Amino acid sequence: MIHYLIIDDEPIAHRIIENYCENLQHLEKKGNCYNSFEAMQFLNENDVDLLFLDINMPKLSGFDFLKTLSNPPKIIVTTAYKEFALEGYELNISDYLLKPFSFERFIKAINKTIDTTQNKKTTATFSTIETQPNANSFFLKGDKRHHQIHYEDLLFIEAYGHFTKVYLRNEMIVSPQKISDFEKLLPKLDFIRTHKSFIVAKNKIKQIEGNRILIDVHKIPIGQTYKENINGLFL
Structure with missing residues (x-):
């Protein structure tokens, strides 16, 4: 589990980050701080793995606060000021998010910040798929x-960095499970790997044209090494 702390003087910024993190179950909030001095006290009493840090805060800026830390955790800067990006990277931050940032951009920052070894440990410890033999469903956290x-x-599954997007009829769920885990789980008679990043439901395929598969409104690529799988669908 990755424990994070939000440091920002704007309450709405806390809510946005919290809402994004709720979609990523291996992230767990450890606390909220609204200025650098609160954060200093909090970190003296608690250990965290990741900070979401604003720059422009009263009395002591985010970067000045960061310079006081002898052994800082991973840092993702969240700010409305793009002109401080270079200074941030000189302080070894992991990523620099300009407000307002999308969920997709947030995901990229998390992928960049959490190294593969740490993520594998999290996935192994906190399994997100639960199923039973011969079942027609499974539980996904x-x-x-x-x-x-x-x-x-289930329409299709897309690998997305360290995460996987599970596309259903009416929603999409983000999971930290690897696409290879889904490939082992899903019935091979009903699902097919079409690309290193995609598994699709055979009966949801609407059209196949060239190197693309159409499912609902989604266009799924066909990888060169997976063309034989697709050819097996034809009479």
């Missing part, structure tokens, strides 16, 4: 809840 995923509702 996401948004801090367990979702029952019926195979018939």
Whole structure:
């Protein structure tokens, strides 16, 4: 589990980060601080793995606060000021997010920050897939809840950095599970690997044209090494 602390003088910034993190169950909030002095006291009493740090705060800026830390955790800067990016990277921050930032950009920052070894340890310790032999569904942990995923509702799965996007009829769930785990889990008669980053439900394929598969409104690429799989679908 990755424990994070938000340091920002704007309450709305805390809510945005918290809402994004709720979709990534291996991230757990350790606390909220609204200025650098609160953060100093908090870190003297608690250990965290990741800081979401604003720059422009009263009395002591985020970067001045960062310079006081002898052994800082991973840092993702969240700010509205792009002109301080260079200084941030000189302080060994992991990423620099300009407000307002999207969930996709946030995911990229997390991927960049959490190294592969740490993520593998998290995934192994906190399994996100639960299934039973001969079942027509499985439980997937996401948004801090367990979702029952019926195979018939599953459109396709997309690898996304250290995460996986599970596309259903009416929603998309982000999971830290590897796509290779889904490939082992899903019935091979019903699902097919079409690309190093995609697994699709055979009965949801609407069209195949060239190197693309159409599922609902989504266009899925066909990888060169997976063309033989697709050719096996044709009579």
